[in-house]
Amino acid sequence: MNIYLKLVRILDRYIIRKFLTAFFFTVVLLVSVICVIDYTEKNDDFLRHGLSGHKIIFGYYVYVFPYFANMLSPITVFIAVVFVTAQLAVRTEIVAIMASGVSFRRLLVPYAVGAGLLGVLTFAVVGWVLPLGNKHRVQFERAYVKSPWRYEGRNVHIKIGPRHYVYMESYDNISNIGFHFALETVDGTVLRRRLTADAINWDSTRHAWHLSPQLIRTFRGLQDETLQTLPARDTTLNLFPKDFGSDYHLAETLTLPELNGLIRTKIERGASDTQTYQSDKYERYAYPFAIFILALIGVTLSARKARAGVGGQIALGFVLAFVFIFFVMFSRNLAQVGQLSPMLAAWVPSLIFSGIGLVLYRFVPK
Secondary structure (H helix, E strand, C coil): CHHHHHHHHHHHHHHHHHHHHHHHHHHHHHHHHHHHHHHHHHHHHHHHCCCCHHHHHHHHHHHHHHHHHHHCHHHHHHHHHHHHHHHHHHCCHHHHHHHCCCCHHHHHHHHHHHHHHHHHHHHHHHHHHHHHHHHHHHHHHHHHCCCCCCCCCEEEEEECCCCEEEEEEEEECCCCEEEEEEEEEEECCEEEEEEEEEEEEEECCCCEEEECCEEEEEECCCCCEEEEEECCEEECCCCCHHHHCCCCCCHHHCCHHHHHHHHHHHHHHCCCCHHHHHHHHHHHHHHHHHHHHHHHHHHHHHCCCCCCHHHHHHHHHHHHHHHHHHHHHHHHHHHHCCCCCHHHHHHHHHHHHHHHHHHHHHHCCC
16 A cells, blocks of 8 residues: 555656646747747837837846736646646556556546646736736836827716716826816715816826816705805815826736725726726636646546547647637626626636536546
8 A cells, every 4th residue: 555655646746747847848838939929010119119139028028928928827737738648648658557546536636736736826926926027018018019098088977985076078198187177076866066177287296186266066955056266276186197097908917906906996986997807806816727627627638549649639739728718708808898797707718618627527438
C-alpha cells in the first residue's frame, strides 16, 4: 500500500509539472504572437507620435502581455491539458497507469490540483494585480492610440444624493464646463427646490464648482412659490469631472474593491450602464471556475488514443475553446442590453460546459 501511495504521488507530481509547463509555454507562445499582431496594427500610431522602442515595450507591452495572458487563461489551460493528456494517451501511458490500479477519477486529481492553483492565482491577479497594470495600458492607449475623448452626452440627468438631482444640457470635458445647469431637490415625486445657472465650471485649484449667477425657485405648494437670485459663487457637489470622463475599458482598470464602489455609486445614481460593470465583476468570480471546468473537460476529451493523433485532439481542443469564448461574448452582450442578469450571464458559459463535461465523463472508458 505504501508503494502504491508513493507511486501515485510521483504520478501526481509528474502530471502537474507537465501540465503547468505546457500551460506557461502555451501562454508565452500565443500571447507573443498576439502582441506581434497588435504591434503591426498600432505601428502607424507609434510612428506618428515618435515613440521610442523603450517607451513602446516598457510603457505599453509590459502591461499588454499579462492582460492578454489573463484573457486567454481558460483557453490556454484547456489547450495545455489536451496537449499533455493526448501525449500520454498516444504513448499508452494512460493505459499503463490505469492498469496499475489507478482509476480514471483518481487520474483527474493532479489536473484538478493544477487547475485549482491556476484558478486561485487568476482570481488574485484579475481582482487586485492586473488592474494596476491596466491603468498604465489604458492611459497609454488613450494618449497614443485612441482619438481624443470628448463627452457627447446631451440632456444629462445624474442623481447626486437621496433627494438631489443634477441636470445639464451639455458638458465640455476639455474645459470642464457644463451648460444650462440645474440642481433639483425632490421629495418622492414632489419638486421642492430648483436652482438654475447658465454655466458651471470646475475649479481645479479649489476642487470646487464655480456657478454663474443663479435663480432659485422654492415650492411650498401648488400656489406658493418664491424666487431668489444669487451672485456667482463656488460650491461643492457630489459630482466631479471624472463623472464625465472616458469610460474606455474603465472596469479593467479597477481592483475588485474599487469596482464594487463604482457599482454602488452607479446604482445610487440610477446610471444606465450599471449592468456592464456588474458583468465584469461577476466574470472575475466565474473565470477561475471556468479554468477548473475546462481543464477537466480537456482530460476526458483527450484521454483516449485517437486515430488523428495529438494534432487532431489539439485541433478539437482549439475548436471547443473558441466555442467557449463565443458563449462568453454572447452572454456578456445579453447582459449589457438587459436581456440577461449580469450574474447569470457570467456563469452561463461555465454551466453549459459543466454539462458538456459530465456527458464526456459518462462515456469515457474507465
